[in-house]
Amino acid sequence: MISRRMLLLLDLMCVVGVAWAAVLIGGLLAGVRLLPTGVAVIVTAVLVLPGFTAGLITNRRVVLGRKPQSGWIRSVWAPPDLPHWGLVLSGLALLAFWVAGMSAFIPMNETAPADAVAAYQQRFALGMLGGVGVGGSTLAAASLLRVRRGAGAR
Template sequence: MLLLLDVMCVAGVGWAGVLIGALIRGERLVPTTVAVVVAGVLVLPGFTAGVLTNRRVVRGRQPQSGWVRSVWSPPELPRWGLTLTGMVFFAFWFAGISAIAGMSQEIPAGDTAAARRQVDHQQRFALGVLGGVGAGGTALAAASLLRVRRTARTGQPQTTSR
């Protein structure tokens, strides 16, 4: 199931990337509602699964707070994977942030071209956010998959002993 959610997350990142690329070229391939809903449906389950599966039960030395029974574990990915994730995240972040400038401009009455550009900027911002979330979710889910594979190979569950 985690593999399916990770693949969906990758598909959502690709979907957002293609649509942002088209918007930068001046083409809107699908309406904003469709673009954002499809990206959200593809990205958010994988992101949620990645966050939840990177929590581990605390074993060994107990944390200072007695109510903390689990901790979030950062992803155990190779450096190239973390670097690639960071670059993709930054690209989506930049696409979203750069769209804000276009959204803040006032639209003169009756100017449909300006209104269309504003909608394009709104779509680009939303897809930038979801693409960044998807990049992070993909890395988190991939890290969980690597941990499961490593655990299956060694036969011993990995624990956090901090």
């Protein structure tokens, strides 16, 4: 089980990774590649993926009561229990990263210079990792709120 402090740390890392990806994508959209693709993508992945994984793990719930339809299913994934405004903001941020990543394909052609192609590839990778980071921070925040509500109810 992941402790509350560790989950908070991983959630903060995820948020920093999302901000990092947003800054780098902003630079790419302005025509400036701030870092080489390898460095930008690896740092973003290191910041985002642990929080995403922790968010998925902590949103699993053990099946209690009625037996599941399949004998090998012992737990189910629970969707995030956040206020509607939080889910809307997360959805909009996810959409923004998805559009930023997918729109990198629009200007690509065979005659594009190698530097432009590298910028498009970096924008695509950062857009996808930024979206994963938004999802991870949303899931981790939902877990933190659920733990806080559960501790406050006792």
